[in-house]
Amino acid sequence: SSDSNLIRATIFPGDGIGPEIAQSVKQVFSTAGVPIEWEEHYVGTEIDPRTQSFLTWESLESVRRNKVGLKGPMATPIGKGHRSLNLTLRKELNLYANVRPCYSLPGYKTRYDNVDLITIRENTEGEYSGLEHQVVRGVVESLKIITRQASMRVAEYAFHYAKTHGRQRVSAIHKANIMQKTDGLFLKCCREVAEKYPEIVYEEVVIDNCCMMLVKNPSLFDVLVMPNLYGDIISDLCAGLIGGLGLTPSCNIGEGGIALAEAVHGSAPDIAGKNLANPTALLLSAVSMLRHLELNDKADQIQDAILKTIAEGRYRTGDLGGKSTTTEFTNAVCDHL
Amino acid sequence: SSDSNLIRATIFPGDGIGPEIAQSVKQVFSTAGVPIEWEEHYVGTEIDPRTQSFLTWESLESVRRNKVGLKGPMATPIGKGHRSLNLTLRKELNLYANVRPCYSLPGYKTRYDNVDLITIRENTEGEYSGLEHQVVRGVVESLKIITRQASMRVAEYAFHYAKTHGRQRVSAIHKANIMQKTDGLFLKCCREVAEKYPEIVYEEVVIDNCCMMLVKNPSLFDVLVMPNLYGDIISDLCAGLIGGLGLTPSCNIGEGGIALAEAVHGSAPDIAGKNLANPTALLLSAVSMLRHLELNDKADQIQDAILKTIAEGRYRTGDLGGKSTTTEFTNAVCDHL
Ligand SMILES: CC(C)[C@H](C(=O)O)[C@@H](O)C(=O)O
Ligand SMILES: CC(C)[C@H](C(=O)O)[C@@H](O)C(=O)O
Numbered sequence A, B: 001s002s003d004s005n006l007i008r009a010t011i012f013p014g015d016g017i018g019p020e021i022a023q024s025v026k027q028v029f030s031t032a033g034v035p036i037e038w039e040e041h042y043v044g045t046e047i048d049p050r051t052q053s054f055l056t057w058e059s060l061e062s063v064r065r066n067k068v069g070l071k072g073p074m075a076t077p078i079g080k081g082h083r084s085l086n087l088t089l090r091k092e093l094n095l096y097a098n099v100r101p102c103y104s105l106p107g108y109k110t111r112y113d114n115v116d117l118i119t120i121r122e123n124t125e126g127e128y129s130g131l132e133h134q135v136v137r138g139v140v141e142s143l144k145i146i147t148r149q150a151s152m153r154v155a156e157y158a159f160h161y162a163k164t165h166g167r168q169r170v171s172a173i174h175k176a177n178i179m180q181k182t183d184g185l186f187l188k189c190c191r192e193v194a195e196k197y198p199e200i201v202y203e204e205v206v207i208d209n210c211c212m213m214l215v216k217n218p219s220l221f222d223v224l225v226m227p228n229l230y231g232d233i234i235s236d237l238c239a240g241l242i243g244g245l246g247l248t249p250s251c252n253i254g255e256g257g258i259a260l261a262e263a264v265h266g267s268a269p270d271i272a273g274k275n276l277a278n279p280t281a282l283l284l285s286a287v288s289m290l291r292h293l294e295l296n297d298k299a300d301q302i303q304d305a306i307l308k309t310i311a312e313g314r315y316r317t318g319d320l321g322g323k324s325t326t327t328e329f330t331n332a333v334c335d336h337l
Helices: A018-032 A057-066 A085-092 A148-164 A182-194 A207-216 A228-242 A280-292 A296-312 A326-335 B018-032 B057-066 B085-092 B148-164 B182-194 B207-216 B228-242 B280-292 B296-312 B326-335
Strands: A007-012 A036-040 A068-071 A095-103 A116-122 A132-136 A139-147 A169-174 A201-206 A223-226 A251-254 A258-262 B007-012 B036-040 B068-071 B095-103 B116-122 B132-136 B139-147 B169-174 B201-206 B223-226 B251-254 B258-262
Touching (some): A007 A057, A018 A280, A018 A326, A057 A068, A095 A148, A139 A148, A148 A182, A169 A228, A207 B228, A228 B207, A258 A280, A280 A296, A296 A326, B007 B057, B057 B258, B116 B148, B139 B148, B148 B182, B169 B207, B169 B228, B182 B201, B207 B228, B223 B228
Parallel strands (some): A116 A223, B007 B068
Antiparallel strands (some): A132 A139, A251 A258
16 A cells, blocks of 8 residues: 555654554644655554564664654653663664754743744763763762764754754853863854854853743743753753643654654653543644655644644643543644644 | 850852942841841952962851851852862852742742742752763763762751741652662652651652743742752742842851851842842842841841832832842831831
8 A cells, every 4th residue: 555655754653642642643644635654663661572672673664764753652661771762762763953842832821922942952962871870889970971973963953953944043051160071062062063154143051041041031042952951951941931741842853864753741641542632742743744854835734723723722632721632632623724 | 346245157248249239238237236247258259369269268267167158149260270169168168958949029020929939959969070071082971979978968958948947848859760870869868858757748850840840830849859950950940930040049058057148140240339239139148047047037027128128119220120229229128127
């Protein structure tokens, strides 16, 4: 049943509410006539009976071959020694930049209006090295690793993104007043790249001050680029400004042009299988996948339909204070297409 | 001129606007009849001509002897190899816990009402170890150190604080899903201490999620305790919720009962000497020093006068959108005593 006019994309529905929200994306894509053929693989907390592992070789190969994919939430397998599957995917696929656009959704009121931020997070090193040990009893250490290679590529991605998306400013977020060598190297790389983009305003902001400014006045920022942990923190803070992780898309960019879009919220086991999940974050992530494929018309069309549905406010899932089911919300989006 | 009924307290006015806001504290204390005699020392970016250092032995001895002190902002001396004076003080005086109460100021409107949070930050280790090196060209690492000793003492301080201040809940903030050993040890210590305080609700919250929850609904939290860098980040975020660092007091607790209260905002060299600085953060820090001395009546009286002045809104400094001078604001506080 393979149609050569179709683009093949991998989909990992994931755990918990994953399958339901993935279903929502499939329905919306097929209603919109998106020329994509999904290649579905299961990655999650259940062991693949054939390979006895959580993440099969085929799953990884599928993303490597298709170069685009969409992933739902994955719970971390319980028990010691299991690395988070999210991290394993980032590492195995060399997903070096995590991009999270965060903008106010018209009609969904929070304390903040007109938020429009892009956080770009280094996704492979820093505090996430996994290198930790006990020095003596009661004294443990973790290593934060910053490399020129990873810092340059994420800085380049950030400035390229800013330029190609009509953004004015890139802020590098750091704590180089304390970690002069690691964050200092990160900043050095950002500065080097900034010189090649004289049309983009470049600034450096200490992370604590950045958080204070974000909650006081998020419109002071535009594109933010930063090491791994700061990106983890700041992207969630930004999500909070507009209503939470249920509303914010995310896309991971890898070497060789790979893009793996993902919903970064949890798998919400408490509501799984009950048709209550909000598919917005996965839908908007799927839209960012379409933009990566330069299917911008389809992307615009679907994004508009999602935003209209939220703006109308007639169909809202429980997390947004409504009573709609996943299906009702999805149907409403389809009706707007 | 030493009166044996007076309590001696050290004061480091610091750099920039430091002397002006320290003057404000002195005026308010003397108007309120606080039985304190100040022992003033200069610590800041100028080298002491006698000792050729930025921080004199006498300054440190003064705090060690008096056990209470108040410090204004200190700029970091320019040039390589100078550690931040703030950090040096924390290290030399073993100031292991940094306490920052953060509450909405009646009459000063922000996006948030009824914020009432206490962040308690481990202040001596973690990402602030200062241990960094280049492994090979283009690869650098920083060490984060967590010890049982420092984690236990800050956890004990946090629960003791919660209990003695009528607080219901202590949240330990961490990223132990990634830094299992370091943040894991921190959590283990918090859990151990929590068992001794069955009347206090204890919970653990991942830092990214904590930031999202704080911007969505800060009233979900009460007392927050955490490793150094997370404390740096979250305390500034919290300050942002209520209007910024110009309004939030801070107090450092050291071994042997030392308390060094401080304004954590910068030295604002651009407005220094112009009678434009907002003395609120230093005044409220001085109030926390009085509470440490159990001079609660004086503390209440002065705090009320500050809050009333802000609530009236007639005298506000430029940072709060007003046009008053430091002197006018200070006089207004004194008028309310
Ligand atoms: C689940 C966790 C390991 C992950 C992270 O820390 O990166 C998550 O918070 C995220 O932001 O994707
Ligand atoms: C000035 C800086 C070294 C300091 C810190 O990072 O601790 C400041 O941000 C603070 O919170 O007191």
